[in-house]
Amino acid sequence: MKIRLTLGEQVIFASLEDTPSGRDFLSLLPMTLMLEDYNTTEKICDLPRHLSSDKAPKGYAPSAGDITYYAPWGNIAIFYRNFEYSSGLIKLGQIEDNLEGLALTGRIKMQVEAL
Structure with a gap:
């Protein structure tokens, strides 16, 4: 299941x-989200509703490029740095190219669409 993230002029x-x-995330697309930097490790944004966590592991240790869902808060987290094991974190997918496109600072408008 391929998706495209558009952040200004950057396409990921x-x-x-x-x-x-x-x-469940794919079923929400297309949508526009506002990313914010969190902990100098990830970009986060709220979703319009909580996603299914059916059959998901209790948590995992994300790597740079992972697209995740943090079930306790109901938000998306896209990691641009590796991080430690986090309970409640569910991997949704992986960025395939242009991870440096997440280097933009401040609040960033992101369009997400299925391909």
């Missing part, structure tokens, strides 16, 4: 995992 391609959470 990613793939979603074929999981209940990944399919």
Whole structure:
């Protein structure tokens, strides 16, 4: 399941995992989100509703490029740095190219669409 993230002039391609959470995220597309930097490690944004966490692991340790869902807060987190194991974190997919496109600072408008 391929998606395109557009942040200003930056275009980033990613793939979603074929999981209940990944399919639920895909069902929301297309959508526009506002990213904010969090902890100098990830970009986060709120979703219009919570995603399914059916059959998801209790948590995991994300790597740079991972697109994740943080179930306790109901938000998306896109990691641009590796991070430690986090309970409640669900991997949705992986950025395939142009990870440096997330280097933009401040609030960033992001369009997400299925390909």
